Structure formats: structure tokens, C-alpha cells
Amino acid sequence: MSGADGNKSSQTELSSQVFLDLVDSVIADVASECHRVARLGLDRDLEVVEEELRLSVEARAKVADPSNNLETNTKFVVDIFGQTHPPVASEVFNCMNCGRQIVAGRFAPHLEKCMGKGRKARAKATRSTTAAQNRYARHSPNPRYSPYPNSVSENQLASGSPGVAGEDCTVRENVKGG
Amino acid sequence: MKHSVNRPPTPDKDDAAEGFEKDEVTLREIINVKLVESGEKENLMELVRDRLVECGWKDEMRIACREHVKKKGRKDVTVDELIRVITPKGRASVPDSVKAELLNRIQNFIVSAALCV
Numbered sequence: 001m002s003g004a005d006g007n008k009s010s011q012t013e014l015s016s017q018v019f020l021d022l023v024d025s026v027i028a029d030v031a032s033e034c035h036r037v038a039r040l041g042l043d044r045d046l047e048v049v050e051e052e053l054r055l056s057v058e059a060r061a062k063v064a065d066p067s068n069n070l071e072t073n074t075k076f077v078v079d080i081f082g083q084t085h086p087p088v089a090s091e092v093f094n095c096m097n098c099g100r101q102i103v104a105g106r107f108a109p110h111l112e113k114c115m116g117k118g119r120k121a122r123a124k125a126t127r128s129t130t131a132a133q134n135r136y137a138r139h140s141p142n143p144r145y146s147p148y149p150n151s152v153s154e155n156q157l158a159s160g161s162p163g164v165a166g167e168d169c170t171v172r173e174n175v176k177g178g
Numbered sequence: 179m180k181h182s183v184n185r186p187p188t189p190d191k192d193d194a195a196e197g198f199e200k201d202e203v204t205l206r207e208i209i210n211v212k213l214v215e216s217g218e219k220e221n222l223m224e225l226v227r228d229r230l231v232e233c234g235w236k237d238e239m240r241i242a243c244r245e246h247v248k249k250k251g252r253k254d255v256t257v258d259e260l261i262r263v264i265t266p267k268g269r270a271s272v273p274d275s276v277k278a279e280l281l282n283r284i285q286n287f288i289v290s291a292a293l294c295v
Contacts, residue, residue, distance in 0.1 A: 010205075015284040017206060018213070019277065020269065022226045027268045029227075030236055031260035038252050043244075081182035
């Protein structure tokens with residue numbers, strides 16, 4: 001380094017260099033931060049947000065249309081008055097068999113259980129009818145009222161049939177005799 | 179023709195030039211090392227960052243970055259690209275007051291460092 005001026009100029013140059021280095025570091029920081037934000041999609045500009053909103057609205061419309069077609073045909077049918085009928089009837093009324101409050105949409109399964117298509121109901125019914133028929137058998141001939149081909153009722157038939165056969169025989173004898 | 183014509187130039191000049199450049203580079207390196215060692219570089223960095231944020235320079239740079247990102251598309255941008263884009267504008271748009279303050283501090287440091295050496 002030669003003279004004082006040279007010194008100063010080199011000094012200023014040096015300090016400018018240092019200053020520029022510092023500024024470059026800050027610029028790199030800012031660029032890195034903006035790059036991260038851009039890639040992750042964090043900081044949205046208004047335009048970007050608007051565009052993405054538009055795209056999402058379009059996408060939603062596309063998704064909605066085919067599903068609307070399906071739904072209007074199957075579930076939410078709109079009639080000419082503009083009324084929609086929900087798929088499951090929701091009115092509540094009283095069952096005429098057991099007297100309970102039943103939702104209309106669940107009435108058929110309830111009737112199955114209530115009137116005796118189900119296993120438990122059948123057993124209950126036959127138990128009650130067996131008791132009734134036994135009572136009848138003791139007093140009067142069995143009118144052969146057993147609507148269910150249950151083992152119990154078959155036994156009942158077996159027990160009842162000799163009586164019936166006997167009746168038939170007597171009828172035949174009567175016919176033969178007469 | 180004498181082969182001496184094709185002889186490479188005398189090394190004295192080159193040496194001097196290279197020496198001068200080397201001196202400059204080494205001087206820069208020396209100052210850098212001194213800055214880091216004394217912790218002054220950290221202080222200066224913090225000062226620069228604060229001043230540039232205060233005056234809104236950082237926000238301007240971020241806006242410029244966003245503009246570039248909008249043009250290029252979010253997925254294609256690289257850090258190098260962003261740095262390349264905003265460096266000339268950034269260097270030019272530093273407020274004079276900030277520059278003066280920083281230069282002052284750096285020069286003071288150099289002087290004191292030179293004295294200590």
C-alpha cells in the first residue's frame with residue numbers, strides 16, 4: 001500500500017466490499033425465505049388465491065354435477081311441486097298387533113318380529129297356541145288349527161290325528177252302516 | 179525469428195500484479211477473519227438486517243420475489259434464480275443513510291484492526 005490516499009481508496013474499496021458482502025448475505029436470506037414460502041404455498045398473493053379459489057370452485061362444480069344426476073334419480077327426487085321425499089319414511093304410528101310406536105320405515109321388519117316370522121316370535125306364538133290347543137283338546141275335538149309346521153305342532157297333529165282318524169272311521173262306519 | 183520472441187513476458191510484472199491482487203484478496207480475507215473473530219461481523223449483520231427491515235427494503239425484495247414467482251410458476255423457482263433476480267435491484271435500492279452508517283462502522287473497524295495488527 002503506497003500513500004495515504006492509496007490507503008484510503010483501498011480502504012473505502014475494502015469497506016465497500018465488506019458492505020456488499022453483508023448485503024448479499026441478507027439478499028440470500030430473503031431469497032431463501034421467499035423460495036420456501038413459494039414452494040410450500042404458504043404466503044398466497046391475492047391473484048394466486050383468487051385463481052386457486054376459481055379452480056376449486058370449478059372442481060367442486062364438476063364433482064357436484066355427476067353426483068347431482070345420480071342423487072336426483074335415486075334418493076332426492078324432486079317432484080313437480082318441488083317437494084323432496086326422503087328415502088326412509090319417518091312417520092311414527094302405533095302397531096295394530098302389539099300397540100307399540102313404530103317408525104313407518106321400520107314397520108315391515110317390526111311386523112316380522114311382532115306377528116311371528118322370526119324364530120323367537122314363532123316359538124312364543126306356538127307356545128301360546130299349543131297351550132290354547134291343549135286346552136281345547138281336553139274339552140272338544142281339535143279343530144286342527146296349527147298354521148305352522150313346527151315340531152310341536154306336528155306332535156300335536158300326531159296326537160290329534162288318531163282322534164280325527166277315529167272320527168273318520170266312525171263316519172265311515174256310519175256310512176257303511178247306513 | 180528468435181525463440182526469445184515467443185518467450186513468455188518477464189515474471190516480474192506478473193508477479194507484481196499477482197502480488198497486488200493477492201495482497202488485496204488476502205487483505206480482504208484478513209479483515210473478514212478479524213470481523214468474524216471479534217464478533218463484529220455478527221453485529222454488523224444484525225445492524226444491516228434491522229435497518230433494511232425498518233426502511234422497508236426487505237418488503238420490497240419480497241414483493242419482487244413474489245412477482246418473479248408468479249411469472250415463473252410456484253414449482254419451478256430455485257433459490258439461485260431468486261438471488262440472481264433480486265441482487266442487482268437489492269444492491270441498488272439500499273437507502274443512502276443505511277449505506278453510510280454501515281460503511282462508517284466498517285471503516286472504523288478496519289482502522290482499529292489495522293492499528294491492532
